Structures are given as C-alpha cells and as structure tokens.
Amino acid sequence: MNFNATLIGQMITFGLLVLFTMKYVWPPIMQAMQDRQKRIAEGLASAERGVREQELAKAKAAQMLKEAKQQATEIVTQAHKRANEIVEQSKQEARTEGDRQLLAAKAEIEQEVNRARDQLRSQVVSLAVAGAGKILKREVDEAANASMLDDLVGQL
Amino acid sequence: MSESGGHSATGYIIHHLTNLKVGEGFWTIHLDTMFFSIALGSLFLWLFMKAAKSATSGVPGPLQNLCEILVEFVDTQVKDSFHGRNPVIAPLALTIFVWVFLWNFMDLIPVDLLPSIAALFGIPYLRSVPSTDLNSTFGLSISVLLLLYYYSFKVKGPVHFTMEILTHPFGKWFMPFNLLLRIVEDLAKPISLGLRLFGNLYAGELIFILIALLPWWIQFVLGWPWAVFHILIITLQAFIFMVLTIVYLSMAHEDH
Numbered sequence: 031m032n033f034n035a036t037l038i039g040q041m042i043t044f045g046l047l048v049l050f051t052m053k054y055v056w057p058p059i060m061q062a063m064q065d066r067q068k069r070i071a072e073g074l075a076s077a078e079r080g081v082r083e084q085e086l087a088k089a090k091a092a093q094m095l096k097e098a099k100q101q102a103t104e105i106v107t108q109a110h111k112r113a114n115e116i117v118e119q120s121k122q123e124a125r126t127e128g129d130r131q132l133l134a135a136k137a138e139i140e141q142e143v144n145r146a147r148d149q150l151r152s153q154v155v156s157l158a159v160a161g162a163g164k165i166l167k168r169e170v171d172e173a174a175n176a177s178m179l180d181d182l183v184g185q186l
Numbered sequence: 187m188s189e190s191g192g193h194s195a196t197g198y199i200i201h202h203l204t205n206l207k208v209g210e211g212f213w214t215i216h217l218d219t220m221f222f223s224i225a226l227g228s229l230f231l232w233l234f235m236k237a238a239k240s241a242t243s244g245v246p247g248p249l250q251n252l253c254e255i256l257v258e259f260v261d262t263q264v265k266d267s268f269h270g271r272n273p274v275i276a277p278l279a280l281t282i283f284v285w286v287f288l289w290n291f292m293d294l295i296p297v298d299l300l301p302s303i304a305a306l307f308g309i310p311y312l313r314s315v316p317s318t319d320l321n322s323t324f325g326l327s328i329s330v331l332l333l334l335y336y337y338s339f340k341v342k343g344p345v346h347f348t349m350e351i352l353t354h355p356f357g358k359w360f361m362p363f364n365l366l367l368r369i370v371e372d373l374a375k376p377i378s379l380g381l382r383l384f385g386n387l388y389a390g391e392l393i394f395i396l397i398a399l400l401p402w403w404i405q406f407v408l409g410w411p412w413a414v415f416h417i418l419i420i421t422l423q424a425f426i427f428m429v430l431t432i433v434y435l436s437m438a439h440e441d442h
Contacts, residue, residue: 032214033212033320033321033324034207034209034211034212034213034214034215034216034321035209035212035213035214035215036214036215036216036219036220036319036321036322036325037321037324037325037328038325039215039220039321039325040219040220040223040316040321040322040325040326041325041326041328041329043220043223043224043227043325044281044285044325044326044329045329046227047227047230047231047281047285048274048277048278048281050231050235051231051234051277051278051280051281052273052274052277052278054231054235054238055231055234055235055237055238055277055280056238056257056276056277056280057238058238058239058241059234059237059238059241059250059253059254059257060257060261061241062241062242062243062246062250062254063243063254063257063258065243066243066244066246068243069243069244
C-alpha cells in the first residue's frame, strides 16, 4: 500500500488521456450533436411552416371549390336556357316546315283534282259523244257535228 | 494462490491484495495497475475516437448514441456547476468519469478469474482493479490539485492569488491563520477525493474476496446482491469524482 512511481505513471497516463480526449474525442462528438440539434430545430420549424401552408392550401381549395360550384350552377342554368331556346326554335321550324308541307300537299291535291277533273271531263265528253253517237248513229254525221262537239267540250 | 500464504484464508486474501511489481523503494512500479489502467484508458479512447470519427449529425449508430449520452451527461454536469469558459474542463470530466468507471468496473469481474488466467502464464500476482490501488486514485486527485493551482494562477494572477490565500476567509489581520486554513483545505481536497474512491472500491473488492472464501454453493447468496449493489457504487463513485473535480476547478476560476 505504499506510494511509489506508479503514482507518477498514472498521472502521466491521465494527462495523455485528457489531451487525447480534448483533441480527438470531445470536439467531433459535440459538433455532431450541435449540428443535429440545429437540424432538428430546422425540421420542427419547417414542419410548422408546412402545417401553416397546408391550412392556407385548404382554405384556397375550399374557395376554389366554391367558385367551381358557382360556375357549374351558372353553366347548368345557361344550358337549360339554351336547351329551351333550341326546343323553341325546333318547334318553330317544325311548325313552319309542317305549314310548308301542308301547302305543298294541298297544291298537289288540287293539281291532282284538276287533272282528275280534266280526265273526267274528257272521259265524260267521249262517253257523251259515244252515247250520242250510239243514239244518233244513223242520222248524225260525225264530221258535221264535230264543230258543235268541240264547242261543247270548250264549255265544259 | 500458494505463492505467498499457502491455502489458508489469510494467505488467499493477502495474495489477492498484492500487486505485481518491479523496482525498489519509491521507484517501484505496479505493473498490473499500470497495465489495466492504460488498457482501460486505451479502450475508452478507442471507443470514443471511433465514435467521434464517424460522428454524424444524422441518425447516430448505437456506439455514437452511447458516447453522445455520456458526452451530453458530462456536458450538462459541467454547465451546471462550472460557469467560466474553459475548453479543458468538459473533456477532462469526461475522461475522469469514463476512466474511473472502467477502473471500477473491473471489480465486477470475478475475483479469481484474471489472477487464475495470469497464473497460467506464470504471473504470480495480479490485482485487476486499478482503483483499489492508492497510487491510481491519488494519481488522479493530485493531477486535479495541480490543475487547480494552475488555473488559480492563470485566472487570478500571482498577486491576486497570493492575496486570496492570505486574506481569506478572515481578512488581513488573521494572515497566518488564513494560510493554515488554506493549506488544510487544499490538502483535504485531493486526500478526500483519492481516499473516497480508493476506500469504496477497496472495501468492495475485499468483500468480494471474502465471499469467494465461502463454499461455492452458497457464494451467490451474498455475491449476487453485493455485485448488484456494486453496479450502483462503481457508477456513483465515478460520478462523485467527476462532479467534485468540476466543482473544485470551478472554485479555482471564481474570483472572490
């Protein structure tokens, strides 16, 4: 249990250990810890910023949604209006077209009627002539009566 | 075990408390103490330098984590009790804490293990716990005392420092008394530091040796609780040594 040179040896060892710790151990570890501290602080700050930005974005999105809804409503209203217009226009066109076709049909019918009437008339004439011819077969000379018959046809 | 005292209990204990030494008189060197303290110091440096070299501000690995916890712990202690600016104090405190802890930790290794292994290689004596050697604990505490004086001188200047020694705490009319008080105070610091660590660990080791004398089937009944209790003791002693060093150095920096 005597004191001896071991004491001096231990003091030297201790001194060397402290020197090495000071030079090579303490600064890098401290540096790393401080850097991490800074990074964590920055990370927290940016997270907070992110939250705020998200809130802003949410508000913005809500605003945009509202606008979009409004626009959609407008568009639907306009579309209804336009549809009504188109329907009205179509009705109008249909009516005009119907009128036009009716007129054409009427004209055609009239034409047909006229033609039928002409035909009928000529047939009646020839029938009358034939009937008269049969009745008057012997007495009436066809050639003598031709002018009178033409007159008759013109009156019909 | 048979080198010095045969198989008797006294011989066993004495054998366990004898250092492996070379040299004569004062110039004796305790080879085992030196070997283990240098080996543990190198282990400390190797671990921490490995961590420091690959230290990253990103996600730390397990080793870096461990070192950072210790560094931060020591740094907090230093910041709590030391208010000056001195780049030496914190690394010094870290060295003391880890080194003394490693010394003390050797106490938890079974008392016969390392001496028996050494005996296989023909080494007759081996004490594996450096803090049960007064030379180790006083080597540390005297180094701390020298640092105390160095910084007192450096911070206060020779004149102011001499004045402080002569006129505190009772004023200039009690100069001799003040000086005497100061001498006692400055002697008490290293002696209490060194003896506290030595006493705790020496007593602990002695009890481990006594437990080792019991029959093998009963040893764990006492050995286990004592070892568990010792986990607290070795950490606490390292912590106390570190904190007192910081406090003493802080006092050396303070201007009265």
